[in-house]
Amino acid sequence: MSNGSTMDMRTAIFLAAVCGQTYMQYDNNGLFLLPETYRLVGSFSAASYAGSEEPFGFVLESDRAAILAFRGTSSPTDWVTDMIAQQTVFKPLGRTLMTHRGFTDLYMAARSTIFRLLDSVPASKPLFVTGHSLGGALATLASADIAANRKTESLITYTFGAPRVGDPAFVRSYNALVPISFRIQNEFDVVPHLPPLVYTSPKTDKTYYYMHVKEEVKRSFRNGSVGGNHVISSYFADLARDASAFTAAICSGPPGWCPLK
Incomplete structure (x- = not known):
C-alpha cells in the first residue's frame, strides 16, 4: 500500500474492503476474513448506543504494515437521529479541543484495548487507520490521539462517508498532527453533512460548531436511497x-x- 502524500486508489480500494470486514465481524459473532499476508493482532469492543458491548474493529499486521480498522453502524440513519451531538473535551489532546460526545465516549471506551494491541506492532511499520461512517469518526x-501520544513512524488515515467530528480547534490540531489523511465522501451521502456546521x-x-478534517476526496454516485448512497459496498x-x-x-x-453488492 502506498503512503505517499496523494491518495492512492489501490490503497483506498483495499482499505474499503477491510472496512467491509468490520461489518462481517459484527454480523458473524466476531468472525471475519483477513486479507492475504495479514494476521490478526486482536479485536476490540465498546458499548454501543444501545448500551451493549459489541465488536467495533480490529488491528491487523503484515510483514510490511499494520491496519487499525473501525466499524460503523449497520443503519446509516439510526445513529444520525439518535446521536449525542453535544461536544465534550477530547482529553487525549488537552482541554481546549472539543469533539462530538457520542463518538468520543465510544472511542474512549475502546482506547486502552486499542493501545494495548498497538503495543505489539513495531512502531517502524506504517500504520493505516481506517473506518466507514461512524467508524470513520472513530x-x-x-488518528489524532495516536499522532499525539504514540511513537509511530508513519501514520496514514483513510475514511469513507465519515461525519464531522469536532470543533475548529480540534480540526486545526488534527490537520497539523496527522501527516497523511484522506476523507473520501460521496457528495450524495447525507452522513458527511452531519452534524451540521452549527x-x-x-x-x-x-x-x-463543527468542521471537517482534511483532505476531502469527493466522489459522486447515486444508488436510489439514503442507505444506498452511504453503505461501504457502494463506496467500494x-x-x-x-x-x-x-x-x-x-x-x-x-x-x-x-x-x-
Whole structure:
C-alpha cells in the first residue's frame, strides 16, 4: 500500500474492503476474513448506543504494515437521529479541543484495548487507520490521539462517508498532527453533512460548531436511497471502477472478502 502524500486508489480500494470486514465481524459473532499476508493482532469492543458491548474493529499486521480498522453502524440513519451531538473535551489532546460526545465516549471506551494491541506492532511499520461512517469518526479520533501520544513512524488515515467530528480547534490540531489523511465522501451521502456546521442542542440551547478534517476526496454516485448512497459496498464499487484489474485481483480470494453488492 502506498503512503505517499496523494491518495492512492489501490490503497483506498483495499482499505474499503477491510472496512467491509468490520461489518462481517459484527454480523458473524466476531468472525471475519483477513486479507492475504495479514494476521490478526486482536479485536476490540465498546458499548454501543444501545448500551451493549459489541465488536467495533480490529488491528491487523503484515510483514510490511499494520491496519487499525473501525466499524460503523449497520443503519446509516439510526445513529444520525439518535446521536449525542453535544461536544465534550477530547482529553487525549488537552482541554481546549472539543469533539462530538457520542463518538468520543465510544472511542474512549475502546482506547486502552486499542493501545494495548498497538503495543505489539513495531512502531517502524506504517500504520493505516481506517473506518466507514461512524467508524470513520472513530478513526479520526484515533488518528489524532495516536499522532499525539504514540511513537509511530508513519501514520496514514483513510475514511469513507465519515461525519464531522469536532470543533475548529480540534480540526486545526488534527490537520497539523496527522501527516497523511484522506476523507473520501460521496457528495450524495447525507452522513458527511452531519452534524451540521452549527448545531444547537434542543435540550440546553447551547451552540456547537463543527468542521471537517482534511483532505476531502469527493466522489459522486447515486444508488436510489439514503442507505444506498452511504453503505461501504457502494463506496467500494465506485472506487473499484477506477482500478478494475487491481480490484479483480484482490477479490479473487475467499468469497465475501470484497464488499460487493
